Amino acid sequence: MSRDPDAGTPRWRLDFPIRWDDDQYVTRRELAKFLTLGSALLVGATGAVSLLLRPTRRPGPELRIAAAASIPPGGTVLFRYPTEADPCILLRLGDGRLAAYSQVCTHLSCAVVHEPGGDDLHCPCHQGWFSGADGRPFAGPPTRRLPRILLEERAGDVYAVGIEV
Amino acid sequence: METRRQGLPLFTAICFLIGTLVVIQLWLLAAALEAALSAERSALLPVTLASLALFLVNAGLLWYVVDFDRRLRREGVDG
Numbered sequence A: 001m002s003r004d005p006d007a008g009t010p011r012w013r014l015d016f017p018i019r020w021d022d023d024q025y026v027t028r029r030e031l032a033k034f035l036t037l038g039s040a041l042l043v044g045a046t047g048a049v050s051l052l053l054r055p056t057r058r059p060g061p062e063l064r065i066a067a068a069a070s071i072p073p074g075g076t077v078l079f080r081y082p083t084e085a086d087p088c089i090l091l092r093l094g095d096g097r098l099a100a101y102s103q104v105c106t107h108l109s110c111a112v113v114h115e116p117g118g119d120d121l122h123c124p125c126h127q128g129w130f131s132g133a134d135g136r137p138f139a140g141p142p143t144r145r146l147p148r149i150l151l152e153e154r155a156g157d158v159y160a161v162g163i164e165v
Numbered sequence B: 001m002e003t004r005r006q007g008l009p010l011f012t013a014i015c016f017l018i019g020t021l022v023v024i025q026l027w028l029l030a031a032a033l034e035a036a037l038s039a040e041r042s043a044l045l046p047v048t049l050a051s052l053a054l055f056l057v058n059a060g061l062l063w064y065v066v067d068f069d070r071r072l073r074r075e076g077v078d079g
Helices: A011-015 A020-052 B002-037 B041-074
Strands: A057-067 A076-080 A087-092 A098-102 A121-123 A128-130 A137-139 A148-154 A157-164
Touching (some): A020 B002, A020 B041, A057 A076, A057 A148, A087 A148, A098 A157, B002 B041
Antiparallel strands (some): A057 A157, A076 A087, A087 A098, A098 A148, A121 A128, A148 A157
16 A cells, blocks of 8 residues: 655645746746847847948038138138038138038037137037037037038038038 | 756856846947947947857856756756
8 A cells, every 4th residue: 555645745735736946947047048038139239230320421412611711720601501401510620620510409409609719519508519520529418429511622612512420 | 856956046146147247238239329329430349249248158158057957857857
């Protein structure tokens, strides 16, 4: 005569015969797989952001802005490019180079202005600051750089020929 | 069964570690997005490589989990 293996086991255990440590073992193994799959997706997303969100250069209509000699170091010229609804600013930097950017702040679309005595552009609405050398924000709430207007100098005149976003 | 009992805290620790690395990867994704939008091209490649390295660590840990489980099954413990 064999002994009853369930003798001494509470009735609830017989009705609900799940071993929690076994169950947790399996669920944690599956969680590790799920997290690693998420990790692979995050690598893919980071790679996609790096590849797809590179600055793009778009050629636009050619527009004469001003005579190069008429802009002294620290001087600015306001113009509209590529359409009449797009205000832009051309400035000659302290080192003599010319640079042009969209005047629309990348924070909340106020107009940025040149700060006299330096190369920087300033948004007076929320105290955002952009470098005049490359349009990158370095202070205040803006996190994206200003769209850059591509310039060409021909026969002493400065032309806008495209935009880099 | 004893090996499996040891496996539970091991898997728990590995899950915590993988989870922590995934959170770091999320932060790297946010940093990549930030860098891309502000045209900081120089930051994009290192951020992507760091995320890839973390994924490889995660894959190694998962491989350890799978291998541990396979050894248990070979020893005759089903799960």
